Amino acid sequence: MIRHFLTVILCILCCCSLASGAEGNIKGRVIDSEHGEPLAGVYVIYGSNRGTTTNDSGYYFIADVSGRVRVVFQFVGYATVTRDVTVRADETVELDISLETLVSEIDQVVVSANRTEQKVAELSVSMSVIKNSFLSDNHISDARELIGKNPGIDVMDGQASVRGGSGFSYGAGSRVLALIDGLPFNSADAGNIKWQFLPLENLSRIEVIKGASSVLYGSSALNGIINFRSADASNTPVTKFHTEAGIFGRPRNREWKWWNTPRFFTNTSLSHLQKFGKTDIGMSAYFMTDEGYRRLNGENLGRISLRLKHFSTKVEGLNYGLNISAGSTHKTDFVLWENARTGALRQSEATAAEFRGNFITIDPFISLRKNERTRHDLKIRFRSDRNRLPRNEKNNSDAVNLYSEYQLWCRITDFLDITSGLTENYSLVNSEFFGDHHGLNLAGFSQVEIRPVNRLKAVAGLRLEHFSLDGVSDRLTPILRAGINFQAAEYTYLRASFGQGYRYPSIAEKYASTTLGSVKIIPNPGILAEKGWSTELGVKQAFLLGKTAGQADLSFFLMQNSNLIEFLFASYHGEGVGFRADNLEQARIYGSEFEFAFETRLNRVNISSTGGYAYTFPRDISNRYSDKIVFLKYRRKHSVKLYVNSSWKSFTLGSGLNIRSKILNIDNVFLEPLTRELFLPGFYEYWNRNNRGHAVLDVSAGYIISPRLNLSFVVKNFTNTEYMGRPGDIQPHRNFSIRLSGNL
Amino acid sequence: MRRTICLSFIAIALLLTACSKEKESERFRLLTTPVWVSESILVNGVKPEGDWDFLNDFTGDAKFHKDGTGYFGSFTGEWKFNDAETEIIITTTTVPIPIVTEIIELTSVTLKISTTILNPQNPAESADVIMIFKAR
Numbered sequence: 001m002i003r004h005f006l007t008v009i010l011c012i013l014c015c016c017s018l019a020s021g022a023e024g025n026i027k028g029r030v031i032d033s034e035h036g037e038p039l040a041g042v043y044v045i046y047g048s049n050r051g052t053t054t055n056d057s058g059y060y061f062i063a064d065v066s067g068r069v070r071v072v073f074q075f076v077g078y079a080t081v082t083r084d085v086t087v088r089a090d091e092t093v094e095l096d097i098s099l100e101t102l103v104s105e106i107d108q109v110v111v112s113a114n115r116t117e118q119k120v121a122e123l124s125v126s127m128s129v130i131k132n133s134f135l136s137d138n139h140i141s142d143a144r145e146l147i148g149k150n151p152g153i154d155v156m157d158g159q160a161s162v163r164g165g166s167g168f169s170y171g172a173g174s175r176v177l178a179l180i181d182g183l184p185f186n187s188a189d190a191g192n193i194k195w196q197f198l199p200l201e202n203l204s205r206i207e208v209i210k211g212a213s214s215v216l217y218g219s220s221a222l223n224g225i226i227n228f229r230s231a232d233a234s235n236t237p238v239t240k241f242h243t244e245a246g247i248f249g250r251p252r253n254r255e256w257k258w259w260n261t262p263r264f265f266t267n268t269s270l271s272h273l274q275k276f277g278k279t280d281i282g283m284s285a286y287f288m289t290d291e292g293y294r295r296l297n298g299e300n301l302g303r304i305s306l307r308l309k310h311f312s313t314k315v316e317g318l319n320y321g322l323n324i325s326a327g328s329t330h331k332t333d334f335v336l337w338e339n340a341r342t343g344a345l346r347q348s349e350a351t352a353a354e355f356r357g358n359f360i361t362i363d364p365f366i367s368l369r370k371n372e373r374t375r376h377d378l379k380i381r382f383r384s385d386r387n388r389l390p391r392n393e394k395n396n397s398d399a400v401n402l403y404s405e406y407q408l409w410c411r412i413t414d415f416l417d418i419t420s421g422l423t424e425n426y427s428l429v430n431s432e433f434f435g436d437h438h439g440l441n442l443a444g445f446s447q448v449e450i451r452p453v454n455r456l457k458a459v460a461g462l463r464l465e466h467f468s469l470d471g472v473s474d475r476l477t478p479i480l481r482a483g484i485n486f487q488a489a490e491y492t493y494l495r496a497s498f499g500q501g502y503r504y505p506s507i508a509e510k511y512a513s514t515t516l517g518s519v520k521i522i523p524n525p526g527i528l529a530e531k532g533w534s535t536e537l538g539v540k541q542a543f544l545l546g547k548t549a550g551q552a553d554l555s556f557f558l559m560q561n562s563n564l565i566e567f568l569f570a571s572y573h574g575e576g577v578g579f580r581a582d583n584l585e586q587a588r589i590y591g592s593e594f595e596f597a598f599e600t601r602l603n604r605v606n607i608s609s610t611g612g613y614a615y616t617f618p619r620d621i622s623n624r625y626s627d628k629i630v631f632l633k634y635r636r637k638h639s640v641k642l643y644v645n646s647s648w649k650s651f652t653l654g655s656g657l658n659i660r661s662k663i664l665n666i667d668n669v670f671l672e673p674l675t676r677e678l679f680l681p682g683f684y685e686y687w688n689r690n691n692r693g694h695a696v697l698d699v700s701a702g703y704i705i706s707p708r709l710n711l712s713f714v715v716k717n718f719t720n721t722e723y724m725g726r727p728g729d730i731q732p733h734r735n736f737s738i739r740l741s742g743n744l
Numbered sequence: 745m746r747r748t749i750c751l752s753f754i755a756i757a758l759l760l761t762a763c764s765k766e767k768e769s770e771r772f773r774l775l776t777t778p779v780w781v782s783e784s785i786l787v788n789g790v791k792p793e794g795d796w797d798f799l800n801d802f803t804g805d806a807k808f809h810k811d812g813t814g815y816f817g818s819f820t821g822e823w824k825f826n827d828a829e830t831e832i833i834i835t836t837t838t839v840p841i842p843i844v845t846e847i848i849e850l851t852s853v854t855l856k857i858s859t860t861i862l863n864p865q866n867p868a869e870s871a872d873v874i875m876i877f878k879a880r
Contacts, residue, residue: 528828563827570833570842573859576870577841583827622824625810674840 023066024087026095029058030073033098036235040317041372042099043074053372056316073097106491106542106551112207112227114449114459115182115216115419116375116409121540124459124483124497125213126555128152128595130206132231134610137645137654138700139244139714139737141267141288143178143198147226149656151612151641152210152593156634157726158195162210163557164589164616165223165534167634168726170567172508172581175223175530177213181230181323183363183381186220188399188427189434191506194385197327197359199305201240201271201284204231210593211534211557212501215461215481218423218443222501222530222561230307230323233273233280239744243268246737248293252722256345256730258295265290265737280321282307292332293732295346299331317369326360337728340682344730353395356388375409395514397431420446427507434511439469441504447481455487467504467529474529477502491542501561502531509565509581520578528583532561543598550598558590560621566633569669584622587632591616604648611642618664631664634726636693645700652702652712660723661693670727680728687727694723709742771829772810774850778879780806782817786874787861795865799873801838806877808832832857845875853879 030042038058045051046062046069054060062071066087073081079100087093106121113123120127128150140146148155155161156168160176171192178185178193187194206228213221248263271284285304292298309321335351337344365379383401407421425441447461460482467474483497505527513523538555564585571577595612618635638661645654666687669675676684697719702712713736720734782803785792792799802817814823821836826844835842839861849856855877863869 526828526830568833568842568844570844571839571859571861571870572844573846574872576860577862577867580844582831582844584824584833586827622827623812626812628811668835668842672840 023064024089024091024093026062026065026069026071026085026087026093028060028095028097030054030060030075030097030099031058033100039075039099041075041369043072045072045074046070056311071095073099075099106493106540108205110205110207111182111229112179112209112225114447115407115421116417121493121542121551122457122485122487124457124485124495125499126210126536126538126553126557126593128208128210130208132203132205134643135200135203136242136710136712136739136741137652138643138656138698139246139712139716139739141200141244141269141286142195143200143228144195146200146206147208149641149643149658150208151595151639152614153208154636154639154660157729158192160193160223160226161635162208162224163559163591163593163614164618164632164635165559165561165587167566167632169565170579172512172567173503173506173565174220175503177217177220177225179217179225179227180325180361181363182227183379183405184217184220184403184425185228185361187385188383188401188439189385189387189397189429189431189506190508191220192508194357194359196299196301196329197303197325198228199284199286199303199325200228201269201286202231202273202282202305202307204229211497211536211559212481212499212532214465214479214501214503215445215463215499216447218425218463218465219441219467219502219504219529222503222532223534223559230282231273232309233275233282235275237272237274239270239272240742241268241270241744242739242741244737244739246735248732249720249734249736251293251345251733252720253344255342258343258346263291263293265735278311278313280307280309280311292334293345293735294334294730296332296349296352297334297347299329301327301329301331303327315368318367320366321364323363323365324361325363326358328356328358330354330356334729336680337683337730338681340680340686344686344728352391353389354391356390358386360384373411375407377407377409378404379407380404392514393432395431395433397429397433399430400428402426415451417449418446419449420444429507433514434507435513437470437507437511439467439507441468442466456484457486458482458484465502469507469510474504477529477531491544493540495538495540496536498533498535500531500533502529504529505565505581512581520576522572522575522578522580524580524582527565527581528563530561530563530565530583532559532587534559548598548600550596550600552594552596554592554594556590556592559587560589561585561587567667569667569675585620585632586622587618588621589616589618589632589635605646606648607644607646609642609644611640613641614639620665633665633667635664636661637664638693650704652700652704654700654702656698656700657695658698659693659695662691666727683727690722690724694721695719696721696723708744709740712739712741713737714739769829771847771850772825774852775808775825775832775855776810778852780808780855780877781880782806783876783878784874785876787871795863795869796861796871798864799861802875805880848874855879 030039040056042054044060052060068086071083081097085093108120108129109117110120111117113125113127144155152163159166159169166175173191174193209225213225217225245266250257267288269286273282283306288301290299305325307323312318333353334347338346338348361383363381367377369375381403385399387397389395403425405423409419411417423443427439429437443465445463449459451457463479465477479500481499485495488494510525511523512521514521536555536557540553542551563583565581566584567579567581569579593614597610599608618632620630620632640659642657696717698716699718700714704710715736717734723731785799787796804817806816808814808823812822819836819838823832823834832845833842843859845857845859847857858874860870861873
């Protein structure tokens with residue numbers, strides 16, 4: 001019986017073998033339709049769920065198939081392509097495929113949310129993506145201005161606030177972490193973002209996560225992250241340039257005009273991306289001169305960057321390289337106005353702080369991807385900052401920062417990915433202003449992503465972080481995050497997430513000790529780390545209605561933070577009167593946010609629009625026994641942002657509208673009768689009269705001279721609205737700029 | 745539909761889990777429970793007089809209400825802890841800027857705080873002030 005059974009099995013195997021020998025093959029190459037680049041890791045699925053992937057050169061090979069075979073090519077960020085081919089015995093069919101990138105907003109591939117590539121619609125957290133084109137359309141060359149135009153984000157005197165998570169911190173610390181290609185960019189001394197040094201040339205996009213992101217990015221990501229992603233070189237060399245000149249008009253309040261000759265600003269940039277064999281090269285330079293609309297508030301700035309990336313020919317999946325950025329600025333910061341009546345755009349010599357700053361970052365990296373199931377990444381950033389205040393040399397500071405991270409991504413099974421990593425961040429600060437300090441931050445994180453059923457993704461992550469300053473260790477901090485995303489319909493995605501965050505106080509908040517004009521800054525080495533969490537529910541819906549394609553996103557969020565650090569002007573034991581940072585606020589902020597983006601065509605006019613509305617209810621809950629509602633300082637309830645661009649033949653027309661409601665609360669020092677006149681003469685009356693919210697309209701017009709050359713004209717603050725950021729910080733009035741940009 | 749309901753359920757559970765209630769701290773309870781009676785006020789180690797005479801208005805009863813209001817001798821105003829509860833920040837309508845006092849001792853029977861106060865007649869001059877209260 002057994003012998004008969006084995007004979008039958010043997011016969012079947014022989015038949016299969018014979019049949020196999022009579023089958024054919026399919027081979028080919030998959031490339032990007034736009035740039036002609038080979039695409040590695042494309043899923044090539046055929047038969048009954050059999051499959052392979054393309055190699056680094058984009059080639060694939062399917063063996064032993066015959067008859068009519070359906071082949072499906074799938075790759076994140078590209079439209080899926082299906083081809084039916086007929087394969088005869090002993091024949092090899094060649095099938096080359098060009099994949100087209102998906103233009104739909106929800107199909108954009110982002111990396112910041114989970115540290116791996118993922119479609120933006122499939123995330124469990126809120127993310128806004130700012131495209132590179134937004135910069136040139138709106139004549140933006142400063143990252144601060146760019147970020148402030150995003151729905152739900154406000155930037156007050158350099159302090160970024162996501163959904164009301166931050167107020168005004170007098171230039172120290174940041175609850176939002178800035179990253180360049182995933183590496184932190186906040187300064188080691190003040191912990192703030194030096195916006196002017198963030199390169200906007202050669203960018204592919206900017207990804208903004210709204211909500212606590214400390215599990216993956218550590219301290220400072222309490223309120224969110226902003227990741228500036230560099231563009232990769234393609235087979236076609238790309239050289240871009242722009243040169244811009246502008247002039248400030250007259251302020252609405254004619255008595256504020258203090259200049260006799262016009263106030264100009266100019267900036268110019270040049271960038272180049274090219275592939276030389278297996279090596280990508282990117283370089284850029286930017287220079288800017290701004291005379292400033294305020295007295296003693298001009299700036300000269302330059303920044304350059306170089307990006308090298310080499311793909312190994314010997315080891316498949318290996319690439320390595322080096323990024324270098326450097327910058328220099330010479331400016332005078334505006335601190336306090338002279339008076340509200342005639343001197344709001346002037347500051348006195350006593351408070352004017354001349355500043356000369358230089359920085360350089362050197363970032364070597366190496367990455368190894370194996371079998372589409374494992375990826376190792378090692379990134380290092382060396383950063384050096386040199387800050388000089390010629391008129392107040394005791395406030396000089398030097399900071400050196402060495403950051404390194406190793407990350408391992410594994411696809412354990414088709415439904416389970418694990419991302420783990422280790423980070424180290426060493427800082428050394430030498431300063432009379434802050435004192436000499438050294439800090440070491442060590443962390444490990446791990447995140448699991450599972451896809452238990454079709455259309456459902458769930459992530460859960462844990463981070464352990466240890467921080468020591470001057471050899472004194474803080475306690476080990478464990479934090480968690482979790483989230484889910486469910487594709488409820490073809491273009492409908494539901495999401496929910498919870499994430500914890502924390503922020504160690506910056507060296508400036510702990511140790512800054514100086515006098516700025518009449519203002520004394522008192523150190524407080526005892527302040528604690530800020531901590532909190534955020535959670536949200538959201539839905540993202542894409543739509544295609546006739547010639548209109550776009551997406552809308554609605555989210556409801558709640559965040560709660562404690563130990564929030566703020567500077568309080570008071571009388572302190574043993575120190576006297578001045579500003580000192582302390583853990584004073586506990587915040588609960590809830591609200592909702594609506595964002596949209598769409599493109600349409602009316603007759604022969606192409607129209608694109610983005611925008612959104614954010615509502616926040618930012619409450620200070622440090623006194624839970626009081627029924628009195630105390631709002632967090634420097635927050636607003638409502639904000640609307642709307643941008644429309646249109647093009648017809650060689651002409652473009654655009655506008656941007658930014659509406660904000662009033663600031664709900666500010667520091668008492670600016671309201672109390674004795675102190676308010678000491679710092680900002682005339683502010684109190686001005687505040688009572690003008691803190692009512694504002695609407696600012698920008699307009700733009702352009703002409704495409706040739707396919708490679710574009711001329712555009714922008715009027716910012718077209719309505720010449722008079723409005724204020726933090727107390728005493730009058731924002732730019734109407735200004736005009738003309739820009740010539742090209743793509744060689 | 746069933747999946748959508750499940751998803752919503754999980755999301756709401758996440759939200760509710762996140763909204764945990766905080767407990768009242770021991771130091772908060774110690775400070776707000778009694779009416780405090782001032783036992784002594786010392787300015788640079790001596791009783792207030794001359795320019796510092798106004799500090800005698802702090803003598804008498806002091807009460808720190810749970811809702812953040814209170815009275816401190818003849819002054820009324822607001823108070824709050826810093827988050828570490830090592831300091832009390834007192835804001836009154838009489839003194840122009842908040843006074844941050846360091847808590848030296850806080851028990852059920854004794855409250856001892858210290859601060860630095862500017863001389864209102866000569867803002868360039870300041871003095872260290874120590875106040876001791878006993879629970880009534």
